[in-house]
Amino acid sequence: MATIAAPVERRGLLARPVAPRGIWAWVTTVDAKQIGILYGATAFIFFLIGGTEALLMRTQLAVPNANVVGPGTFNALFTMHGTTMIFMVVMPLSAAFFNYIVPLQIGARDVAFPRLNAFSYWVFLSGGLLMHFGFLIQQVPDVGWFAYANLTENAFSQRGVDFWVVGLQVLGVGSLAAGFNFLVTIINLRAPGLTLMRMPLFTWTTFITSILIVLAFPVITIALVELMFDRLFGANFFNTANGGDPILWQHLFWVFGHPEVYILILPAMGIVSEIVPVFSRKPLFGYPFMVYAVASIAFLSFTVWAHHMFTTGLGPIAASFFAASTMLIAVPTGIKIFNWISTVYGGSVRLNTPHLFALGFIAMFTIGGLSGVMHASPPVDTQQQDTYFVVAHFHYVLFGGSVLALFGGIYYWFPKITGRFLGEGLGQLNFWLMMIGFNLTFGPMHFLGVDGMPRRIFTYPAEMGWGLWNLVSTIGAYAIGLSVLVFIANVSKSLRAGERAGSDPWDGRTLEWSISSPPPHYNFATIPVVHGRDAFWLEKYPELEGHAAAAPDERRDRTAAHDAGEAHGHIHVPDPSYWPIATAAGILVAGTGVLFAMPLLPVGLFVVLVGVVGWSMEPVNG
Amino acid sequence: MSARVPVVEHAEHHPGATEYIRIALVLTVITAAEVAVYYVPSLRPVIMPMLMVLSATKFALVVMFYMHLKFDNRLFSGFFIFGLVCAAFMITAFITLFHLLSAPKAF
Amino acid sequence: MEHVAALPAQAHVGETSTGLNSRKVLMWAFLGSDCMLFGSLIGTYLVYRGNYPSGPKPSDVFDIPYTSVSAFALLMSSLAMVLALAAIQRGDIRRLKIWLLCVAGLGLVFIGGQVYEFTTFGSEGLNLTTATFGSSFFTLTGFHGTHVTFGIVWLLMLWMLAARGQMTQARSLDVEIAGLYWHFVDIVWIIIFTVVYLIPAI
Ligand code: HEM
Ligand SMILES: [Cu+2]
Numbered sequence: 043m044a045t046i047a048a049p050v051e052r053r054g055l056l057a058r059p060v061a062p063r064g065i066w067a068w069v070t071t072v073d074a075k076q077i078g079i080l081y082g083a084t085a086f087i088f089f090l091i092g093g094t095e096a097l098l099m100r101t102q103l104a105v106p107n108a109n110v111v112g113p114g115t116f117n118a119l120f121t122m123h124g125t126t127m128i129f130m131v132v133m134p135l136s137a138a139f140f141n142y143i144v145p146l147q148i149g150a151r152d153v154a155f156p157r158l159n160a161f162s163y164w165v166f167l168s169g170g171l172l173m174h175f176g177f178l179i180q181q182v183p184d185v186g187w188f189a190y191a192n193l194t195e196n197a198f199s200q201r202g203v204d205f206w207v208v209g210l211q212v213l214g215v216g217s218l219a220a221g222f223n224f225l226v227t228i229i230n231l232r233a234p235g236l237t238l239m240r241m242p243l244f245t246w247t248t249f250i251t252s253i254l255i256v257l258a259f260p261v262i263t264i265a266l267v268e269l270m271f272d273r274l275f276g277a278n279f280f281n282t283a284n285g286g287d288p289i290l291w292q293h294l295f296w297v298f299g300h301p302e303v304y305i306l307i308l309p310a311m312g313i314v315s316e317i318v319p320v321f322s323r324k325p326l327f328g329y330p331f332m333v334y335a336v337a338s339i340a341f342l343s344f345t346v347w348a349h350h351m352f353t354t355g356l357g358p359i360a361a362s363f364f365a366a367s368t369m370l371i372a373v374p375t376g377i378k379i380f381n382w383i384s385t386v387y388g389g390s391v392r393l394n395t396p397h398l399f400a401l402g403f404i405a406m407f408t409i410g411g412l413s414g415v416m417h418a419s420p421p422v423d424t425q426q427q428d429t430y431f432v433v434a435h436f437h438y439v440l441f442g443g444s445v446l447a448l449f450g451g452i453y454y455w456f457p458k459i460t461g462r463f464l465g466e467g468l469g470q471l472n473f474w475l476m477m478i479g480f481n482l483t484f485g486p487m488h489f490l491g492v493d494g495m496p497r498r499i500f501t502y503p504a505e506m507g508w509g510l511w512n513l514v515s516t517i518g519a520y521a522i523g524l525s526v527l528v529f530i531a532n533v534s535k536s537l538r539a540g541e542r543a544g545s546d547p548w549d550g551r552t553l554e555w556s557i558s559s560p561p562p563h564y565n566f567a568t569i570p571v572v573h574g575r576d577a578f579w580l581e582k583y584p585e586l587e588g589h590a591a592a593a594p595d596e597r598r599d600r601t602a603a604h605d606a607g608e609a610h611g612h613i614h615v616p617d618p619s620y621w622p623i624a625t626a627a628g629i630l631v632a633g634t635g636v637l638f639a640m641p642l643l644p645v646g647l648f649v650v651l652v653g654v655v656g657w658s659m660e661p662v663n664g
Numbered sequence: 665m666s667a668r669v670p671v672v673e674h675a676e677h678h679p680g681a682t683e684y685i686r687i688a689l690v691l692t693v694i695t696a697a698e699v700a701v702y703y704v705p706s707l708r709p710v711i712m713p714m715l716m717v718l719s720a721t722k723f724a725l726v727v728m729f730y731m732h733l734k735f736d737n738r739l740f741s742g743f744f745i746f747g748l749v750c751a752a753f754m755i756t757a758f759i760t761l762f763h764l765l766s767a768p769k770a771f
Numbered sequence: 772m773e774h775v776a777a778l779p780a781q782a783h784v785g786e787t788s789t790g791l792n793s794r795k796v797l798m799w800a801f802l803g804s805d806c807m808l809f810g811s812l813i814g815t816y817l818v819y820r821g822n823y824p825s826g827p828k829p830s831d832v833f834d835i836p837y838t839s840v841s842a843f844a845l846l847m848s849s850l851a852m853v854l855a856l857a858a859i860q861r862g863d864i865r866r867l868k869i870w871l872l873c874v875a876g877l878g879l880v881f882i883g884g885q886v887y888e889f890t891t892f893g894s895e896g897l898n899l900t901t902a903t904f905g906s907s908f909f910t911l912t913g914f915h916g917t918h919v920t921f922g923i924v925w926l927l928m929l930w931m932l933a934a935r936g937q938m939t940q941a942r943s944l945d946v947e948i949a950g951l952y953w954h955f956v957d958i959v960w961i962i963i964f965t966v967v968y969l970i971p972a973i
Pocket of ligand 2: 349
């Protein structure tokens with residue numbers, strides 16, 4: 043596979059695998075594109091699991107006094123649903139695009155640390171498995187996705203919490219590794235001429251998301267360590283009998299948790315900022331303001347966390363501070379909405395499926411943002427907290443926002459990744475079913491919330507009058523389920539017999555469209571030189587942008603050029619490696635040890651140690 | 665900045681061994697001062713600000729000279745200071761919320 | 772295709788957009804992130820400061836002269852660390868080895884001190900389970916101790932490489948990055964020493 047200029051001296055514990063095939067190619071890959079596909083496929087499986095949990099909950103709530111699942115199961119369902127969707131669906135789906143698209147957009151051959159990248163994926167998978175191991179012994183986490191203390195202390199909960207703690211801890215390690223990697227990649231692997239203010243917006247949002255990850259995840263790491271020490275060793279962090287304060291958990295959780303919601307939404311915003319200009323045939327309106335808006339969120343999102351805690355009684359001074367900072371953070375968010383709308387305005391708009399999803403995102407996210415600003419006001423929030431109104435809010439931002447945009451991203455980049463289009467007819471059906479289903483499901487929850495229906499109840503009496511909207515909501519949920527089936531049909535049809543897409547099917551603006559679909563494993567035969575924003579557009583239409591036509595040798599066809607590059611034999615692509623998955627396996631074993639049999643813990647840690655040593659002794663190439 | 669730049673490892677000014685040792689002497693003196701402050705009863709009322717200034721000085725000396733942040737690329741300072749500021753904000757908020765704004769408790 | 776071969780910009784190892792080494796960028800990003808890790812631990816400790824319903828109080832167990840000595844050992848290890856770096860940058864591998872051993876040795880002194888301190892506190896009735904002071908104190912200082920231990924292992928590995936003749940002037944960046952980590956661990960202790968030990972609670 044990799045062409046290497048000079049034979050590399052091979053030393054180390056295990057020789058680097060050369061040109062593995064079949065499953066081994068996936069197990070040992072360090073290619074960001076393959077890792078991206080792994081992330082995407084795994085996240086989609088978790089999406090189906092989390093979606094099934096949601097449908098079960100909606101079935102139970104369809105009518106008053108239903109008896110589909112009991113209260114205990116219902117608790118487990120909403121806990122696993124929330125945790126799965128946030129940490130095992132939206133984050134890794136975003137990571138799939140970081141991996142596949144960002145190196146292409148910045149004109150790089152891979153990420154800064156390819157083996158660390160593979161490690162991130164395997165650790166993510168291990169964390170997801172650990173979180174789900176509770177199902178094996180029917181001890182499923184059931185304390186909500188934010189696991190408020192002191193419900194999580196041994197005295198008040200069962201073993202399910204352990205799976206949540208260990209699983210999330212491991213997922214966090216994977217996220218941190220990925221965050222560092224993309225931070226360094228974007229700083230250091232940009233093509234010549236690709237200055238910060240020329241970077242595509244998806245690259246920008248990945249950059250800021252990575253900063254949020256590396257600063258927010260250490261906080262949840264410590265919170266989880268403290269909780270784990272309480273549960274395993276009898277520490278007292280949240281044990282009120284010995285002076286512990288459960289409110290501390292809420293602070294630590296939300297210091298992490300609010301940046302986390304931006305970790306969930308910024309990549310989606312980046313995707314939308316890529317799609318909208320391409321399908322409006324206009325440059326992104328107000329690019330610098332978009333960048334400043336995204337960057338300012340990196341700062342502001344660390345100053346608002348206690349808006350999740352107004353009802354704990356922060357006192358007037360603190361409540362005012364956090365209310366003000368929360369309202370402030372709505373400003374950069376609003377700027378982005380206006381910029382997208384202005385981009386569409388006056389453009390020659392094509393309504394292909396990716397664009398529909400992107401426009402759907404803008405509309406739905408606006409609604410979610412507005413309800414967010416409403417509960418930025420402490421007195422209003424006191425009414426809304428823990429009602430279905432909040433459930434409506436975060437689904438409008440998370441589903442109407444993140445998930446719609448991620449689907450748009452799949453429709454947009456699928457031709458690049460596979461070389462084939464997704465079906466346009468099924469795509470439109472997918473979009474409209476999802477859009478209508480989504481609004482049927484979550485729109486009525488605003489009314490239910492204002493009507494006083496609390497969240498996290500497994501049933502309700504008929505006299506409350508909540509029956510109608512709950513039924514509508516359940517019908518909507520099944521429509522969403524149907525739309526996902528349409529999506530699966532679309533993908534499997536396209537993979538087999540989809541219409542072939544060329545290298546640049548949408549008349550794209552950024553560098554990923556300048557190379558063949560699917561891209562060669564080294565991405566660029568010759569590293570592109572960037573002369574402005576929307577680098578590929580400039581190259582294609584210099585006259586449109588008022589630039590002098592580029593010299594003919596700069597308008598080269600990179601796809602044709604790759605043969606030449608390969609023939610010269612000096613493209614360095616890192617070899618595959620066993621060590622990332624081996625080290626991650628150590629973490630999986632250690633986590634399993636904590637959960638089931640302590641003796642496995644040292645075994646796992648030993649494997650990690652061997653993995654790290656083998657990793658660092660492995661000969662590095664390229 | 666428009667091209668890829670080869671990594672130049674040590675272009676910048678580096679303090680030499682004598683300078684390092686001089687800084688170590690200053691650090692020693694400050695540490696001695698810190699411990700001394702702890703033992704002087706008459707300083708008790710102002711011990712908190714005094715100790716904070718002293719340890720912040722030590723912190724800054726190590727970061728600026730031993731970690732070369734004073735001479736190195738500003739990007740590094742950016743990373744470090746951003747993390748530091750976020751952490752300081754969080755700690756300050758915790759102290760404010762748990763001790764200053766809540767029911768009076770000796771701090 | 773003639774012009775393709777003539778194009779210069781092949782991504783060569785060691786060429787980056789900023790001219791900065793990627794591993795060094797990674798280390799600084801990690802240190803920024805680690806600020807939040809220790810920030811959360813120190814924050815927790817301070818939340819529970821002054822709240823001693825049962826068990827020993829800080830003033831019952833702390834031995835300031837003793838801890839001052841081990842804090843000083845860690846501080847001086849930072850001096851040895853920069854001297855080790857200066858040595859390899861001059862190409863003086865012999866001094867590099869000496870100074871690396873000094874750093875690791877002083878680190879071991881610190882860890883030994885911590886082990887002794889923990890055992891003493893334990894015998895005086897303070898452990899992870901005695902009220903929030905014990906929990907937050909041992910977790911904070913334990914995390915720091917783990918960081919130090921990891922650093923010692925790292926430095927000893929560098930020393931081994933040097934002893935086997937594999938460290939050359941060209942690899943001074945390896946020492947520099949390990950040094951950044953080590954100094955960071957030192958400055959965290961500067962904060963802990965002041966906030967936990969010296970500033971009296973009540
Ligand atoms: C205009 C920007 C936003 C504002 C002003 C805002 C405000 C708020 C407030 C005040 C709450 C607390 C409600 C309560 O529990 O009583 C909340 C909850 C929540 N928000 Fe937002 N938000 C915004 C955007 C987002 C985004 C972009 C996301 C995620 C993609 C998000 C996800 C959530 C989630 C998951 C919760 C619920 C947490 C829970 O209690 O389970 N929000 N939001
Ligand atoms: Cu929030």
